[in-house]
Amino acid sequence: MFRIGNGYDVHRLVEGRKLILGGVEIPHTLGLDGHSDADALLHALCDALLGAAGLGDLGHHFPDTDDQYKGISSLVLLEKVNASLHEKGFTVVNTDATLVAQKPKLAPFIGQMRENIARTLGIDISQVNVKATTTEKLGFAGREEGLAAYAVALIESR
């Protein structure tokens, strides 16, 4: 049986934090604020996978009030989410994500993001897609106040 899920995450862009997306540290004047490494791409992807499996959302499994997750790499969270899906008999068919950010230019880093996600999920890179778009300077993303990520995931029960 096939199941689909979607995820959406936003993090504020602030000074003094790293900009990490898809497990890649991207040089930029601003970074993402959050309890973990604030990797919005991986958070949206985790929520898409959890949603497809009917397992709620990221905050339910990893509360942002729990010190053990402070500063944690979201690749570790993705690995844990993937393990939860496998425990339930699900395998990932494919994922697709869209990053919404006015700056910086993300295209040069998308290949590494895809590699990180594919390796963490134990799937082929052809099963992982990531793209980026601006909002033509509209809204919070266009004003560079924050960055958003949308993700969808298709999973299959064994």
Ligand SMILES: Nc1ccn([C@@H]2O[C@H](COP(=O)(O)O)[C@@H](O)[C@H]2O)c(=O)n1
């Ligand atoms: N932060 C971003 C946003 C966009 N891109 C690339 O630019 C292309 C054009 O984006 P528009 O929002 O103007 O349509 C887009 O297809 C991406 O390849 C990017 O690298 N980083």
Ligand SMILES: C[C@@]1(CO)OP(=O)(O)OP(=O)(O)OC[C@H]1O
């Ligand atoms: C990742 C977690 C846990 O550290 O917190 P944040 O890094 O703040 O990210 P967010 O997407 O706001 O919430 C999900 C939480 O599970």
